[in-house]
Amino acid sequence: MLRRYVKPVVVVALLLPWFWLGYLVYLETLQTGSGLGADPVEGLLHYLGEWSMIVLLCAFSVTPLSRQFKWPALIRSRRLIGLSAFSFVLVHSVVFAIFYAELQLQILLREVLERPYITLGMASLMILTLLSLTSTRGWQRRLGKSWKRLHQWVYLAVPLALLHLLWLRKDGYDDVAIYTLWAVVMAAERLYVWRKRQRQDQKAVL
Amino acid sequence: MLIRNPDSILGSEITPESVYQSRRQFMTAGALGLASLGLPFGASASLQQDDEITPENIVTQYNNFYEFGTGKEDPAAYAHEMTIDPWSVEVSGAANKTGTFAFEDIIKGLDVEERVYRFRCVEAWSMVVPWMGIPLKDILAQFEPMGNAKFVEFKTLYRPDEMRGQKGFFSSIDWPYLEGLRMDEANHPLSLMVTGLYGKDLPNQNGAPWRLMVPWKYGFKSIKSIVSIRFTEREPINTWKQLQASEYGFYANVNPAVSHPRWSQASERRLPSSLFNVNRRPTLPFNGYADEVAHLYAGMDLRKYY
Numbered sequence: 055m056l057r058r059y060v061k062p063v064v065v066v067a068l069l070l071p072w073f074w075l076g077y078l079v080y081l082e083t084l085q086t087g088s089g090l091g092a093d094p095v096e097g098l099l100h101y102l103g104e105w106s107m108i109v110l111l112c113a114f115s116v117t118p119l120s121r122q123f124k125w126p127a128l129i130r131s132r133r134l135i136g137l138s139a140f141s142f143v144l145v146h147s148v149v150f151a152i153f154y155a156e157l158q159l160q161i162l163l164r165e166v167l168e169r170p171y172i173t174l175g176m177a178s179l180m181i182l183t184l185l186s187l188t189s190t191r192g193w194q195r196r197l198g199k200s201w202k203r204l205h206q207w208v209y210l211a212v213p214l215a216l217l218h219l220l221w222l223r224k225d226g227y228d229d230v231a232i233y234t235l236w237a238v239v240m241a242a243e244r245l246y247v248w249r250k251r252q253r254q255d256q257k258a259v260l
Numbered sequence: 261m262l263i264r265n266p267d268s269i270l271g272s273e274i275t276p277e278s279v280y281q282s283r284r285q286f287m288t289a290g291a292l293g294l295a296s297l298g299l300p301f302g303a304s305a306s307l308q309q310d311d312e313i314t315p316e317n318i319v320t321q322y323n324n325f326y327e328f329g330t331g332k333e334d335p336a337a338y339a340h341e342m343t344i345d346p347w348s349v350e351v352s353g354a355a356n357k358t359g360t361f362a363f364e365d366i367i368k369g370l371d372v373e374e375r376v377y378r379f380r381c382v383e384a385w386s387m388v389v390p391w392m393g394i395p396l397k398d399i400l401a402q403f404e405p406m407g408n409a410k411f412v413e414f415k416t417l418y419r420p421d422e423m424r425g426q427k428g429f430f431s432s433i434d435w436p437y438l439e440g441l442r443m444d445e446a447n448h449p450l451s452l453m454v455t456g457l458y459g460k461d462l463p464n465q466n467g468a469p470w471r472l473m474v475p476w477k478y479g480f481k482s483i484k485s486i487v488s489i490r491f492t493e494r495e496p497i498n499t500w501k502q503l504q505a506s507e508y509g510f511y512a513n514v515n516p517a518v519s520h521p522r523w524s525q526a527s528e529r530r531l532p533s534s535l536f537n538v539n540r541r542p543t544l545p546f547n548g549y550a551d552e553v554a555h556l557y558a559g560m561d562l563r564k565y566y
Contacts, residue, residue: 169521231430
């Protein structure tokens with residue numbers, strides 16, 4: 055019974071930060087600085103960046119959580135959460151391109167090449183773009199076994215995003231520490247399961 | 261002991277808000293306005309036609325004061341926890357008059373002036389602020405610096421119980437905050453020790469009871485809530501340089517030609533900025549005060565001494 059509600063709840067949860075952003079932008083139209091702060095361009099970029107990180111980590115947590123809590127219904131929302139993370143990353147990047155690179159390819163290229171933290175963010179964006187494009191059932195079928203290998207690139211996209219955040223900070227790493235711990239726990243679960251399987255396989259061989 | 265706050269007879273009491281507002285418009289109308297008000301050069305010399313004074317609520321609610329947290333809203337939220345009365349200042353080093361002084365004794369008898377300065381943060385945003393303050397040279401002269409005093413070092417209050425940012429576990433800053441100036445920079449007429457803004461007492465989040473304002477340098481040089489002044493022969497360390505010397509130097513002169521390694525300094529977002537009008541403008545060498553201060557750095561490679 056409860057399973058039926060998993061997806062709708064996930065959808066609503068994923069939409070909440072967008073609605074909140076809409077409300078903040080609405081406040082900005084009423085009075086500058088009232089929604090996104092005195093430097094709203096910066097505020098918008100950071101809001102989107104922060105939610106990119108959070109939702110990406112949520113997507114990264116689906117498999118371990120559904121495995122540990124024996125809750126397969128969650129897996130069916132994995133693509134949705136992943137695509138939602140990508141939407142934040144994409145809009146975050148577009149905001150950067152519009153407001154910071156001023157829609158000039160030359161500035162954008164220079165920033166990506168000259169600033170390592172932007173290079174890392176860009177690399178993460180590229181990976182997530184590829185994963186999003188190939189997230190459909192059609193691509194799953196077409197790629198067969200290599201689909202899983204391809205989507206393991208998320209193991210690179212997450213640390214790249216974390217480094218991107220760490221590198222752009224001047225000081226104050228509280229949230230970076232929390233995100234990193236979150237990612238490490240979810241990665242540790244995978245490592246643990248992987249090693250357990252290996253041991254079992256070895257036993258089976260013997 | 262009776263401690264009078266000299267600030268209380270200044271600012272808003274002398275200048276009614278309405279008069280103040282109209283004078284503001286007058287001042288932004290052009291450099292001439294200030295000259296005719298009898299203010300010294302520098303207060304007006306480098307204001308440009310399109311320099312509009314940043315609204316007070318932005319100046320007092322959008323701050324970098326990491327002692328209260330790294331968020332821009334943190335200082336306005338938590339700086340009231342800092343006790344600023346009584347406030348004593350330790351003066352040490354190469355000067356004839358050293359020791360511990362009460363803040364109000366140091367500024368007693370010195371004239372407070374209003375100066376409208378452009379303020380450029382190293383993070384590429386900027387404001388235009390009507391500061392109230394005393395020329396730094398007038399304050400330093402009281403302590404009779406000796407000939408071998410080539411630099412002056414300032415230190416911010418260290419009081420973790422009242423400054424929650426100093427307790428942060430995931431922070432790399434080695435408190436207390438330190439800054440320094442070369443003596444000729446400190447004695448420059450533009451260098452101001454700020455005790456107020458907008459004709460009012462300086463709010464805690466802006467560095468009460470007094471903070472430096474060196475308008476041709478990035479904002480982090482303008483150290484807040486100062487408790488120590490030390491005259492020294494050698495260049496003192498400053499906090500941001502200590503944290504990341506490849507990104508923040510001792511001089512930190514505003515320079516559009518030298519990028520911060522992580523972002524360009526060629527332009528700035530003048531606050532208030534909005535999503536619909538970012539208000540981006542080119543950053544000027546020495547924040548537009550080149551005519552007044554460039555000679556201080558004659559012959560220096562500003563790429564090396566950033």
